[in-house]
Amino acid sequence: MAQLEPIWALGLMSGTSMDGVDGAMLMTEGKAIHAFGESHFRPYSKAEQGVIAAAMGLWPDDDQAVLQAAQKVVHDAHLEVINHFPDTQIVGFHGQTLAHDPDGGRTHQLGDGAKLAKQAGLRVVWDFRSADMKAGGQGAPLAPFFHHACARQMGMERPVAFVNLGGVGNVTLVDGSKYSPERADALLAFDTGPANAPINDLMSARLGVAYDKDGAVAAKGVVHTDILETVFQNKYFLTKPPKSLDRNSFSELDALVENLSTEDAAATLTALAASCVYAAQMHFPRDPFRWFICGGGRKNASLMNALRQRLGDKVEACEVIGLDGDMLEAQAFGYLAARVLYGLPTSSPTTTGCKEPVCGGVISDP
Numbered sequence: 001m002a003q004l005e006p007i008w009a010l011g012l013m014s015g016t017s018m019d020g021v022d023g024a025m026l027m028t029e030g031k032a033i034h035a036f037g038e039s040h041f042r043p044y045s046k047a048e049q050g051v052i053a054a055a056m057g058l059w060p061d062d063d064q065a066v067l068q069a070a071q072k073v074v075h076d077a078h079l080e081v082i083n084h085f086p087d088t089q090i091v092g093f094h095g096q097t098l099a100h101d102p103d104g105g106r107t108h109q110l111g112d113g114a115k116l117a118k119q120a121g122l123r124v125v126w127d128f129r130s131a132d133m134k135a136g137g138q139g140a141p142l143a144p145f146f147h148h149a150c151a152r153q154m155g156m157e158r159p160v161a162f163v164n165l166g167g168v169g170n171v172t173l174v175d176g177s178k179y180s181p182e183r184a185d186a187l188l189a190f191d192t193g194p195a196n197a198p199i200n201d202l203m204s205a206r207l208g209v210a211y212d213k214d215g216a217v218a219a220k221g222v223v224h225t226d227i228l229e230t231v232f233q234n235k236y237f238l239t240k241p242p243k244s245l246d247r248n249s250f251s252e253l254d255a256l257v258e259n260l261s262t263e264d265a266a267a268t269l270t271a272l273a274a275s276c277v278y279a280a281q282m283h284f285p286r287d288p289f290r291w292f293i294c295g296g297g298r299k300n301a302s303l304m305n306a307l308r309q310r311l312g313d314k315v316e317a318c319e320v321i322g323l324d325g326d327m328l329e330a331q332a333f334g335y336l337a338a339r340v341l342y343g344l345p346t347s348s349p350t351t352t353g354c355k356e357p358v359c360g361g362v363i364s365d366p
Contacts (some may be wrong), residue, residue: 002087004029004030004031004342005029005035006027006028006029006032006104007024007027007028007029007089007110007338008025008026008027008037008087008089008090009027009028009086009088009089009090009091009092009334009335009337009338010023010024010025010082010085010090010091010092010334010337011023011024011026011091011092011094011329011332011333011335011337012078012081012082012091012092012093012094012330012333013094013329013330013332013333014074014078014094014095014096015097015166015167015194015329016097016166016167016168016197016247016265017166017167017197017200017211017296018044018049018052018053018096018208019043019044019049019210019296020041020042020043020077021042021044021045021074021077021080021081022039022040022041022081022326022327022329022330023039023040023041023042023081023082023084023183023330024036024037024038024324024327024330024331024334025037025038025039025085025087025306025334026037026331026335027090027133027332028149028334029125029342030336030338030339030340030341030344031149031334031339031344032149032152032340033149033150033153033233033335036158036324036331037085037087038084038085039324039327039330040081040085041226041326041327042077042080042081042316044073044077046074046247048073048077051057051069051070051073052070052073052074052096054066054070055069055070055098055110056098056099056248057098057099057248057355058098058099058108059061059098059099059106059108060108061131067110070096070098070110070261071110071111071112072145073180074095074096074110074111074350075111075112075115075119076141076332077118078093078111079116079120079288082120082122082322082352087140088122089122089123090122090123090124090125090334090337090338090341091116091117091120091122091123091124091125091334091337092124092125092126092128092333092334092335092336092337092338093111093113093116093124093125093126093333094109094111094128094329094333095109095110095111095113095126095127096109096110096111097109097110097225097247099246100139100140100244100245100246100247101246102133102138102139102140102243103243104180105133105134106133106303107129107130107133107139107140109127109128109129111126113125113127113362113364114126114362114364116364117129117364117365117366120366121364121366123341123363123364123366124363124364125337125340125341125361125362125364126173126338126361126362126364127350127361127362128142128333128336128340128346128360128361129142129360130360130362131164131358131359131360131361132346132347132352132354132358132360133163134361135354135355135356135358136353136354136355137203137242137347137353137354137355137358138242138243138244138352138353139190139244139352140170140191140244140352141164141170141172141190141244141352142188142332142333142336142346142347142350142351143162143164143170143172143181143189143328143329143332143337143353144162144172144174144181144187144189144347144351144361145181145187145332145336145339145346145347145348145351146328146331146332146335147162147172147173147174147187147189147332148174148176148178148186148187149181149335150162150182150321151174151176151199152176152179154176154322155176156174156176156289156322157176157177158176158177158289158291159173159174159175159224159286159287159288159289160173160176160288160290160291160292161173161174161288161290161291161292161295161296162176162292162294162318162328163192163277163291163292163294164294164295164328164329165195165273165277165293165295165296165297165298165300165303166195166196166197166295166296166297166329167192167195167196167197167200167247168191168192168193168194168195168245168246168247168249169192169193169194169195169273169276169277169297170189170190170192170244170288170359171189171190171192171277171280172187172188172189172351173187173188173189173284173285173286173288174186174187175187181345181348182345182348182357184348184349184350185217186350187348187351188241188242188283188284188285188350188351189241189242189350189351189352190241190242190243190280190283191243191244191245191253192271192276192277192279192280193236193237193245193248193250193273193276193279194253194269194273194276195273195276195295195297196211196273196295196296196297196300196340197304198250198253198254198269198272198273199211199212199218199266199269199270199273199300200212201254202257202262202265202266202269203208203217203266206262206265207262211296211300212266212270212300212302213301214299214300214301215266215270215300215301215302215303215304215305216301216302217262217263217266218263218266218267218269218270218300218302218303218328219267219301219302220263220267221260221261221262221263221265221266221267221268222263222264222267223267223268223271224257224260224264224268227252227256227257227268227272228250228268228271228272228275230256231250231253231272232275232279235252235333236249237276237279238282238365240241240283241283241353242349242350242351242352242353243353244352253259253269253272257269266302267302268304270300270303270306273297273306274303274306274307274309274310275310277307277310277311278307278310288314289314290313290314290316291307291311291314291316292317292318292320292321292323293307293315293316293317293318294318294323294325294329295325295326295327295328295329298317298318298325304317319356336361337361338361339359339361340360340361340363341363344359345357345358345359346358346360346361347360347361
């Protein structure tokens with residue numbers, strides 16, 4: 001395809017929350033968003049979650065039986081989602097992140113895009129992070145270029161912040177008045193700190209449920225500010241961006257809250273997620289006009305209240321501007337797939353810390 005013609009791109013996302021696979025279509029040539037298409041969520045069963053959880057933290061040379069079992073679960077689920085979208089022209093396949101070590105220059109997303117392309121009979125773009133890391137980048141976050149496209153589509157010319165609250169939180173400060181996302185003054189992005197993962201792990205371990213629905217458990221608890229003060233002694237928060245985290249980067253949180261009641265532990269971890277977003281502002285060159293919250297965290301009333309207490313009434317779920325907060329990351333990988341197809345950058349020095357804008361991704365044909 002010599003010209004940049006819009007295509008229907010299917011983005012797939014299986015996040016560190018391990019709840020399932022998101023699939024979302026959008027029409028794009030990798031620059032503008034011409035249309036949003038349908039979406040579909042395929043949940044993982046408890047048994048499937050267990051298989052994937054057993055592989056968390058593993059690298060490619062680790063236990064092969066565990067990795068192969070997890071990869072089969074991931075591939076089968078992704079194929080099911082792909083089959084819901086017969087009009088797909090290209091697939092953006094992120095895979096399942098098992099481990100991320102930016103300081104060591106390595107990352108591990110489970111999934112073989114070449115195999116998936118053959119199984120699905122479609123062109124698949126995958127391995128989005130490796131090229132960025134080889135260029136000195138963190139390999140994450142990768143949604144910022146899509147956030148820029150969203151801001152421009154919505155006609156936003158004042159700086160706004162997109163906050164994704166998944167297992168780990170990340171923020172993108174977007175200046176939609178800048179035409180090109182790779183411009184040094186267009187974007188700033190980085191991981192903020194722990195978000196849903198510690199809360200979900202607490203709920204699973206203590207109550208046998210996947211998450212704190214509506215933040216109801218946290219709403220009954222008391223925040224232990226001494227624990228927050230301990231966490232914020234971590235040098236990560238003062239480190240200048242770009243920067244990124246692994247799901248288990250703050251594994252000490254389990255021990256810090258183990259002697260608290262479930263309600264107090266949930267309240268403290270929820271306050272921590274909000275405080276991490278608040279603390280991110282110390283690295284902003286300018287204040288955002290509005291904060292748009294994406295990901296599962298926006299459905300947690302206690303977390304949203306905690307954000308508003310810290311950031312004011314500029315905090316809103318991204319649905320207020322017509323975006324789907326459940327599918328934004330999946331849409332991002334469809335958008336990035338189109339950019340890779342046309343040889344456009346997918347990350348830049350201000351989003352991942354790579355030395356120069358990078359087009360990261362491998363194209364596999366069926």
